[in-house]
Amino acid sequence: MTRKTTISVIFALAMTGAMTGAMTGARPAQAFCIDNKTAYPLRVHLENYNPLGKFAELFNPGERTCCSWFNQRCNPTRTRNGVLMFSVRTKQKAAKKLYCASGWNREVYATADGDIVITENGGSLGGLRCDSRDLLRRPVTKQTYLKQLKKSGMPSRIVVPPPPEG
Numbered sequence: 001m002t003r004k005t006t007i008s009v010i011f012a013l014a015m016t017g018a019m020t021g022a023m024t025g026a027r028p029a030q031a032f033c034i035d036n037k038t039a040y041p042l043r044v045h046l047e048n049y050n051p052l053g054k055f056a057e058l059f060n061p062g063e064r065t066c067c068s069w070f071n072q073r074c075n076p077t078r079t080r081n082g083v084l085m086f087s088v089r090t091k092q093k094a095a096k097k098l099y100c101a102s103g104w105n106r107e108v109y110a111t112a113d114g115d116i117v118i119t120e121n122g123g124s125l126g127g128l129r130c131d132s133r134d135l136l137r138r139p140v141t142k143q144t145y146l147k148q149l150k151k152s153g154m155p156s157r158i159v160v161p162p163p164p165e166g
Contacts, residue, residue, distance in 0.1 A: 031066040031067055031068045031069055031112075031113070032066065032067055032069070032074075032075070032084070032110055032111065032112050032113060032114050032115065032116070033064060033065065033066040033067075033114075033115045033116070034059060034064070034065055034066075034115075034116045034118070035063075035064045035115065035116065035117045035118065036059040036060065036061060036062065036063050036064070036118050037062070037117060037118060037119045038061060038098075038118055038119060038120045038128065039061050039120070040061060040090050040091075040094060040096065040098060040120075041058055041059065041060050041061065041090070041091055041094075042058070042059045042088055042089065042090060042091075042098075042118060042128075043056060043057070043058055043059075043088070043089055043090070043091055043092075044056070044057050044058075044059055044086055044087075044088050045086060045087045045088075046074060046076075046084060046085070046086055047085040047086060047087055047107065048076050048077070048084050048085055049076060050072075050073070050076040051072075051076065052072055052073050052076070055073055055074045058091070059118075069082070069112040069113055075112045077112060079112060080112055080113045081111055081112065081113060081134070081135075081148070082111065082112040082148070083109060083110070083111055083112075083140070083144060083145045083148035083149060084109070084110050084111070084112060085107050085108070085109055085110075085145060086107070086108045086109075086110060086116070087099070087100075087106055087107060087108070088100040088108050088116075088118060088128060088130055089106070089126075089128075096127070098120075098126060098127040098128045099126040099127070099128060100118065100126055100128045100129070100130035101124070101125040101126040102130075102141070102142055103142070104125070105142070106126065107142070108130040108132055109132055109140045109141060109142055109144060109145040110132045110140050111132075111134040111135070111140055111144075113134060113135040114132060114133050114134040114135055114140060115131075115132070115133050116130055116131070116132045117130070117131045117133075118130050118131075119131070
């Protein structure tokens with residue numbers, strides 16, 4: 001096989017993969033996605049410790065955004081199956097104060113390779129339902145989060161030390 005033929009075969013294989021992803025509507029490989037299926041703009045804030053600073057985004061109604069698992073700004077674990085904790089709520093000055101809750105906690109747990117689908121649910125605490133699933137479509141819960149966190153050894157939240165006395 002000549003060099004030109006080898007390059008042509010590699011290019012054809014790469015294009016086939018790209019076209020398959022484009023035709024099936026596949027999301028970027030190994031990324032978490034947040035899908036706002038409500039009628040409200042929502043603020044999503046990453047609660048995990050992040051050495052690069054805070055990750056907070058505003059998602060407009062109907063907006064879907066994905067983040068690659070290796071992007072440390074939105075995935076400080078830098079692992080494909082890292083478990084993340086978010087808070088999801090309407091904007092500060094919104095007429096309706098809505099938020100996602102897991103039990104009594106205003107937290108949503110997700111994996112770096114999963115999805116969070118946010119819908120309105122008047123019967124739930126906070127008025128929003130955040131369905132968080134991993135890559136295999138299994139629900140992500142607080143127990144999943146705590147188990148993975150213990151394995152990783154990462155701090156769960158940003159801790160600000162108290163000011164020095166004196």
